[in-house]
Amino acid sequence: MNIPTDRKYSKEHEWVKVSASGVSIGITDHAQHALGDIVFVELPETGMEVGAGEVFAVVESVKAASDVYAPVGGKILKVNEELLASPEIINSEPYESWFIVIEMSDQGELESLLSADEYGQFCKEE
Amino acid sequence: MDNLLKTPLYDLHHKYGGKMVEFAGWALPVYYSGILDEHEAVRSRAGLFDVSHMGRIEVKGKGALRFLQMLITGDAGIMVDGKAMYSLMCYPHGGVVDDILIYRFGPEHFLVVVNASNTDKDHNWMVQNKTDDVEIINLSRDTAQLALQGPQAEKILQGLTTVNLSELRFFRMLCDIKIAGFNCLVSRTGYTGEDGFEVYTSTCHAQALWEAILQAGSSDGVVPAGLGARDTLRMEACLPLYGHELSPDITPLEAGLAKFVNFYKLSFIGREALTDLFEKGTARKLVGFEMEDRGIPRAHYAVESGGREIGSVTSGGYSPTLKKNIGLALIDAAYSKQGEKIDVIIRNKRQRALIVPTPFFKKQYRNK
Incomplete structure (x- = not known):
C-alpha cells in the first residue's frame, strides 16, 4: 500500500498535506481501494468553514455513498472541481486528487494526526 | 466472515x-x-x-404439477420437458413470497431456483402448502x-x-x-x-x-x-431484485410484472387479491428514472413531487453502460407517466429526475 511520508493521516483514511501552496486534504490509497470504482463526488462551497471531524464531502462508488471527514478544521479556500467531472482520478491518483485547500484555524490539530508509519500500522491492525 | x-x-x-x-x-x-x-x-x-448461494429446491411426485399450479402466478401447465420459466409465488394478500425460476424435467419432476435470502422461507412455504403426493427436497x-x-x-x-x-x-x-x-x-x-x-x-x-x-x-x-x-x-435490464422491487408488501402488479400473472388459471394462492387489484388498478407503480440533477439515487431514498412524498427508490445507482445515474422507484401511480419530473431526496436535497421508458438497457441478442 502506498503511503507518502510528506503528509499526515486520519483514522478515517484522509490525508492532510501542508505545502507552500496551502493545506490540502484528500483520501488515502487504502480508502480508494476499499471504496472501489468512484463514480461521484459531492464537494463543499469555497468560503465555508469546516470543523475538524466534520463531514465536508461525499464520495460514491458504484456500490455505496461514503462521507469524507475533515482531519483538521478551517475555512475552505479552494475545491478541486476536476473531481466532479473525473471522479475516477481519485482511484488512480489518490494522493494527487486533493478535495479541498483550507486555511487552518488551529495548527495544533495537526499534532493529533498520524504519521505515514503510524497510519500504515493502523491500516494493518484495522 | x-x-x-x-x-x-x-x-x-x-x-x-x-x-x-x-x-x-x-x-x-x-x-x-x-x-x-x-x-x-x-x-x-x-x-x-x-x-x-441461490436456493435450489426439487419438487417431485404425482401431484407436482398441480401443486406448482397452486403455488405460482404463472401457468406451469404450458411448460414442456426441458423448459425453464420465470414466475412468482404470492401470499393470499397478493404480496410476493419470492420470484423464482422453474425447470421442468417431466410432468412429475421440477426444479425451483429461489433467492438466497429466501431459501428457508420458500422451502417452508412450499412444504406448508404441499399435498401428500408431492415431495419437496432442498438441494441447495x-x-x-x-x-x-x-x-x-x-x-x-x-x-x-x-x-x-x-x-x-x-x-x-x-x-x-x-x-x-x-x-x-x-x-x-x-x-x-x-x-x-x-x-x-x-x-x-x-x-x-x-x-x-x-x-x-x-x-x-x-x-x-x-x-x-x-x-x-x-x-x-430492469430485472427485479427481491427485497427491493419485490417483497411481501409489493404485489407483482405494482412491480410491473402483470404478464407473469395468469388470471385465466382458476386457482392459485393470491388470485383473489390480485384479481381485485387488477380490476381496481394499483395505487402504486414501479417506474424507471434518470437523474437530471447531480447525485446518485440509492434504495430507500424518498421520492417527491411538488414537495409531497409520493414513494421511494427501490434500486438506484450509476449505470456503467449509459454513464448516467438511474433508478427504479415505487411511486403513486398518478405521477408514474413517462416524461413526468420527480424529485429524489439525496442527503436532504431535492434532486430532479425524469421518468423514462424501461428497461434502461436492452440488447438485441439472439433470442430464439
Whole structure:
C-alpha cells in the first residue's frame, strides 16, 4: 500500500498535506481501494468553514455513498472541481486528487494526526 | 466472515482476488478487479459468476404439477420437458413470497431456483402448502450454480462440450450433459440482460468447472465477476431484485410484472387479491428514472413531487453502460407517466429526475 511520508493521516483514511501552496486534504490509497470504482463526488462551497471531524464531502462508488471527514478544521479556500467531472482520478491518483485547500484555524490539530508509519500500522491492525 | 456460509467456490474467490462481503448470510465477492471492469466485460465479452448461494429446491411426485399450479402466478401447465420459466409465488394478500425460476424435467419432476435470502422461507412455504403426493427436497447445499453471461458466452461454453449449444433456445435447458467432462444441467437463462447460460453441477465439480470455463474463455476475454456487477447489470435490464422491487408488501402488479400473472388459471394462492387489484388498478407503480440533477439515487431514498412524498427508490445507482445515474422507484401511480419530473431526496436535497421508458438497457441478442 502506498503511503507518502510528506503528509499526515486520519483514522478515517484522509490525508492532510501542508505545502507552500496551502493545506490540502484528500483520501488515502487504502480508502480508494476499499471504496472501489468512484463514480461521484459531492464537494463543499469555497468560503465555508469546516470543523475538524466534520463531514465536508461525499464520495460514491458504484456500490455505496461514503462521507469524507475533515482531519483538521478551517475555512475552505479552494475545491478541486476536476473531481466532479473525473471522479475516477481519485482511484488512480489518490494522493494527487486533493478535495479541498483550507486555511487552518488551529495548527495544533495537526499534532493529533498520524504519521505515514503510524497510519500504515493502523491500516494493518484495522 | 467466519460465521458466514461458503459456496463450493469460496477458495477460488480468494485465489482470484475477490473482495469478499456478506450477502444473505453468504461470503461472496462483491468484485475482483472492479465493478466497472466486470460490468463492461459482461456487456462486451463475458463474465463468470458464482451464484451457488441461490436456493435450489426439487419438487417431485404425482401431484407436482398441480401443486406448482397452486403455488405460482404463472401457468406451469404450458411448460414442456426441458423448459425453464420465470414466475412468482404470492401470499393470499397478493404480496410476493419470492420470484423464482422453474425447470421442468417431466410432468412429475421440477426444479425451483429461489433467492438466497429466501431459501428457508420458500422451502417452508412450499412444504406448508404441499399435498401428500408431492415431495419437496432442498438441494441447495449439494449443488453449485455458475452463470456465464455475455455475447461470448456461447462460444466459450461450446469449447467445453460436444452438445450443440446454438440449438439451446432462450429459457430452455439441457440436463445431464457434459461440460469439461462434468455432468451438468445447462440453461439459456441469466440475470444480466445479456445472452448467457446458467450451469448447475455437483459441489465436488464446481471448482474444476469454474477453472475450465475461465481457461476456455481466456482468449475471448472472460473475467470472473462479482455481486456488484450482477447488480448494476440487472438494474440496467430492469430485472427485479427481491427485497427491493419485490417483497411481501409489493404485489407483482405494482412491480410491473402483470404478464407473469395468469388470471385465466382458476386457482392459485393470491388470485383473489390480485384479481381485485387488477380490476381496481394499483395505487402504486414501479417506474424507471434518470437523474437530471447531480447525485446518485440509492434504495430507500424518498421520492417527491411538488414537495409531497409520493414513494421511494427501490434500486438506484450509476449505470456503467449509459454513464448516467438511474433508478427504479415505487411511486403513486398518478405521477408514474413517462416524461413526468420527480424529485429524489439525496442527503436532504431535492434532486430532479425524469421518468423514462424501461428497461434502461436492452440488447438485441439472439433470442430464439
